[in-house]
Amino acid sequence: xxxxxxxxxxxxxxxxxxxxxxxxxxxxxxxxxxxxxxxxxxxxxxxxxxxxxxxxxxxxxxxxxxxxxxxxxxxxxxxxxxxxxxxxxxxxxxxxxxxxxxxxxxxxxxxxxxxxxxxxxxxxxxxxxxxxxxxxxxxxxxxxxxxxxxxxxxxxxxxxxxxxxxxxxxxxxxxxxxxxxxxxxxxxxxxxxxxxxxxxxxxxxxxxxxxxxxxxxxxxxxxxxxxxxxxxxxxxxxxxxxxxxxxxxxxxxxxxxxxxxxxxxxxxxxxxxxxxxxxxxxxxxxxxxxxxxxxxxxxxxxxxxxxxxxxxxxxxxxxxxxxxxxxxxxxxxxxxxxxxxxxxxxxxxxxxxxxxxxxxxxxxxxxxxxxxxxxxxxxxxxxxxxxxxxxxxxxxxxxxxxxxxxxxxxxxxxxxxxxxxxxxxxxxxxxxxxxxxxxxxxxxxxxxxxxxxxxxxxxxxxxxxxxxxxxxxxxxxxxxxxxxxxxxxxxxxxxxxxxxxxxxxxxxxxxxxxxxxxxxxxxxxxxxxxxxxxxxxxxxxxxxxxxxxxxxxxxxxxxxxxxxxxxxxxxxxxxxxxxxxxxxxxxxx
Numbered sequence: 001x002x003x004x005x006x007x008x009x010x011x012x013x014x015x016x017x018x019x020x021x022x023x024x025x026x027x028x029x030x031x032x033x034x035x036x037x038x039x040x041x042x043x044x045x046x047x048x049x050x051x052x053x054x055x056x057x058x059x060x061x062x063x064x065x066x067x068x069x070x071x072x073x074x075x076x077x078x079x080x081x082x083x084x085x086x087x088x089x090x091x092x093x094x095x096x097x098x099x100x101x102x103x104x105x106x107x108x109x110x111x112x113x114x115x116x117x118x119x120x121x122x123x124x125x126x127x128x129x130x131x132x133x134x135x136x137x138x139x140x141x142x143x144x145x146x147x148x149x150x151x152x153x154x155x156x157x158x159x160x161x162x163x164x165x166x167x168x169x170x171x172x173x174x175x176x177x178x179x180x181x182x183x184x185x186x187x188x189x190x191x192x193x194x195x196x197x198x199x200x201x202x203x204x205x206x207x208x209x210x211x212x213x214x215x216x217x218x219x220x221x222x223x224x225x226x227x228x229x230x231x232x233x234x235x236x237x238x239x240x241x242x243x244x245x246x247x248x249x250x251x252x253x254x255x256x257x258x259x260x261x262x263x264x265x266x267x268x269x270x271x272x273x274x275x276x277x278x279x280x281x282x283x284x285x286x287x288x289x290x291x292x293x294x295x296x297x298x299x300x301x302x303x304x305x306x307x308x309x310x311x312x313x314x315x316x317x318x319x320x321x322x323x324x325x326x327x328x329x330x331x332x333x334x335x336x337x338x339x340x341x342x343x344x345x346x347x348x349x350x351x352x353x354x355x356x357x358x359x360x361x362x363x364x365x366x367x368x369x370x371x372x373x374x375x376x377x378x379x380x381x382x383x384x385x386x387x388x389x390x391x392x393x394x395x396x397x398x399x400x401x402x403x404x405x406x407x408x409x410x411x412x413x414x415x416x417x418x419x420x421x422x423x424x425x426x427x428x429x430x431x432x433x434x435x436x437x438x439x440x441x442x443x444x445x446x447x448x449x450x451x452x453x454x455x456x457x458x459x460x461x462x463x464x465x466x467x468x469x470x471x472x473x474x475x476x477x478x479x480x481x482x483x484x485x486x487x488x489x490x491x492x493x494x495x496x497x498x499x500x501x502x503x504x505x506x507x508x509x510x511x512x513x514x515x516x517x518x519x520x521x522x523x524x525x526x527x528x529x530x531x532x533x534x535x536x537x538x539x540x541x542x543x544x545x546x547x548x549x550x551x552x553x554x555x556x557x558x559x560x561x562x563x564x565x566x567x568x569x570x571x572x573x574x575x576x577x578x579x580x581x582x583x584x585x586x587x588x589x
Contacts, residue, residue, distance in 0.1 A: 014121055021117075021125030022132075028101045029133050049140030052090065057144030059086065064152045072156040074272055080149075081261040082228075087141050087175060088182035088257060089224060093217040094137060095186035097362075099210050102130065102187050123294055130187065131180070138179035146171060157268075170267035177286060178260040184289045185256075186213070191296025207354065211361045218369035226373060253278065259285065333440060338428060342437030342492065347445050349415050349494045356410045356494070363406025367399045374398075388462070388531060394524040396454045396474035401516065403450060404478065407442055408485045411493035420495040420567045431560045435486065438493050442482055451475045469534060473527050480544055481519075483551045490563050497569045 030045065063079035095102070112122065149171050154164040193209065194202050263279035265271070334340040350356055374391055414420075423434075451471045458467035530536050 025129035060145035067152040091182040174264035218365040222369040222373035338433040339437035346441040360406040367402030390524040400478040
């Protein structure tokens with residue numbers, strides 16, 4: 001028999017479960033496929049929020065500083081809209097980074113299913129944790145921009161303190177809702193894909209989809225900054241908007257930043273916008289996304305319940321052909337068993353580990369974004385992309401640089417520390433084979449496929465001969481760069497411990513940036529000169545060969561002899577002894 005006391009106890013228990021699950025899901029958001037350490041992610045989140053706060057504050061000051069002496073004649077909504085676009089791009093990028101922990105995964109379902117939990121409690125806790133996470137970043141984005149809005153804009157509308165308070169709350173509400181919309185738009189995209197594609201197909205293509213979205217957001221952020229350099233009129237041409245033709249009317253309805261800027265202006269009493277009334281789309285869109293979130297997450301939950309305990313069957317198509325190819329490849333390039341072991345361990349780990357793949361994709365996305373930004377800044381589109389200039393010649397150099405930089409970083413991250421014991425127990429004296437297997441893995445599994453894709457691209461632009469010279473040059477330069485990056489690397493890839501923060505990027509980023517710019521510009525200039533006299537390529541490659549040979553001789557005769565494989569990183573001492581040593585006559589005591 002159901003009693004009032006039983007209902008109260010049930011509600012109280014459900015509230016306790018809701019609080020615990022919300023805290024659990026919120027903490028899970030600080031451990032994703034890009035950063036695996038929760039404490040490290042929290043520290044980086046604080047640093048990122050501080051950077052976003054400073055950047056958005058400076059951006060807001062640049063937008064609104066003119067209103068300190070020029071009256072606002074109802075055009076400040078353009079600057080507000082530009083800021084909303086930036087906030088939404090940032091939140092979309094963050095949502096893609098957090099993709100793997102937004103929707104509960106197999107580990108969550110396996111742990112939570114045996115517990116007496118209601119589906120509504122789980123979904124409410126997940127939604128609350130995501131809302132807290134978005135609110136954290138939305139607060140960082142707005143905390144230094146709000147004072148400039150309150151300082152510059154109210155003076156031209158009203159001297160009343162209540163108007164300034166109204167503008168403050170309108171700004172906070174509109175900006176926060178825009179951030180929520182951008183974040184949850186990507187969330188429901190995940191849910192819809194999982195629901196309609198199914199668990200098996202979604203797992204196969206989720207990495208590709210996520211990588212494309214990551215690259216797209218980076219491109220949009222770089223292009224946004226490019227447009228800001230030219231002027232806001234390129235983002236929102238006021239004359240075009242006032243035309244109210246067929247195209248602009250549909251732009252009002254389909255471009256979400258217009259919805260939220262209309263909400264902003266409506267709350268402060270400005271109804272003179274050419275697209276007034278579209279704030280309804282913002283409110284309806286938020287409600288629809290919340291409903292779709294609960295629906296897709298609930299369907300995903302039920303589908304996972306049916307699939308728990310069933311392992312996926314591995315495909316055996318072309319198994320014999322693949323084994324024959326692997327045998328021939330090993331006979332030619334991996335005749336040493338240690339090289340073969342490291343090569344296979346490296347390749348299979350990078351293929352199967354979502355954490356390492358997404359961390360690598362973050363580097364590649366930055367490289368692609370820089371390429372697009374460089375093209376936009378130099379306006380070479382007017383000259384034609386097919387032209388042979390430093391910008392087009394630097395394209396593979398930039399991509400391979402960030403590819404190798406990402407690989408150099410991800411091989412430090414262990415997939416399982418237990419894996420290094422088999423290497424420790426079977427370690428041989430000739431350590432060069434461990435690192436030779438790694439270099440061959442980077443070359444055959446990463447660099448060679450990358451430049452084959454680049455060759456196909458330039459084949460249609462420049463023809464076979466020039467494309468071959470260009471891609472061969474980039475490949476050889478990338479091999480040299482790989483030797484430099486892995487010069488002092490003395491670990492088994494993905495199998496040794498790692499201490500985050502040893503790179504000290506926050507201290508030396510200016511030096512790294514200078515070296516990157518120098519590398520790209522010098523190498524592109526050298527290639528441009530060599531393409532004018534292709535007969536000099538052979539001499540140049542001979543010089544590169546001698547440099548690589550010198551690196552190998554240094555490693556074989558000195559470095560590998562005096563350094564052991566570093567399976568475990570050692571913590572830096574808390575106290576520094578300043579190098580003091582006791583006198584010889586006192587050392588015995």
